[in-house]
Amino acid sequence: MxxxxxxxxxxxxxxxxxxxxxxxxxxxxxxxxxxxxxxxxxxxxxxxxxxxxxxxxxxxxxxxxxxxxxxxADEDVLEITAPDAAGLVRIAWHLGNRHLPTQLMGEAIRIRFDHVIAAMVEGLGASCRRIDAPFDPEGGAYADGGHDEQAHGHGHQAHGDHEHPHAHA
The missing domain is CATH 2.60.260.20 (Urease metallochaperone UreE, N-terminal domain)
Incomplete structure (x- = not known):
């Protein structure tokens, strides 16, 4: 090894x-x-x-x-699209409010397959397509996606080190 x-x-x-x-x-x-x-x-x-x-x-x-x-690797994901950018931003907000790992792809969003979330986003006017595809979600503000932690000599944990004042739906 x-x-x-x-x-x-x-x-x-x-x-x-x-x-x-x-x-x-x-x-x-x-x-x-x-x-x-x-x-x-x-x-x-x-x-x-x-x-x-x-x-x-x-x-x-x-x-x-x-x-x-x-x-x-390919994973069981939902690829979500909306009629316009404002609709996709609204969907992204709802997914973020639920702390779901989300891959932002410009004109589409990917999340892991979840039939409840699929029904929610369709109810908000989006379209969902269940596919097997690579899933590479955003790292988040407290993850290492925005900068090189090792180069800075410090890091942030993805969860647990930030205030959490908002409610979950």
Missing amino acids: LDVQEILRSGAFAPESATDLLVLDHDHRLRRRIVLTTAAGLRVRLYEARPVQLRDGDGLRLADGSLILVRA
Whole structure:
């Protein structure tokens, strides 16, 4: 088993330089400590001080210098569209109010499949399509999606370190 020595963000390396591949669902890409098995059968250990969000296209530099490419696995998701931008923003607000992991894609939003949420957004005028597709949701204001925690020497937890004054519907 080899340890992950460095996480390289998408765009910081040439993907074709990777010698192996990890295809992971969202839950397995949001971790602090985990042992993973690559497509070639290599076992690698991620051991971080704080949870990290591995994104589709990131790279993992191993102790032996090799590089593994991270890909988001297809998951059971709802792809949500609305007649206009204002409608999509309204849907995004309702999803955020429920703290649902949400992938913003410009003219569409993806969430994990949930029949109750599908009925809600359709009731708000949106269209839903259930598909199997990669799910790479936003990291949030308290996650590492907005900046490189390791470069700054600090991080933020995704939950539990912020005020929570609003009510949930």
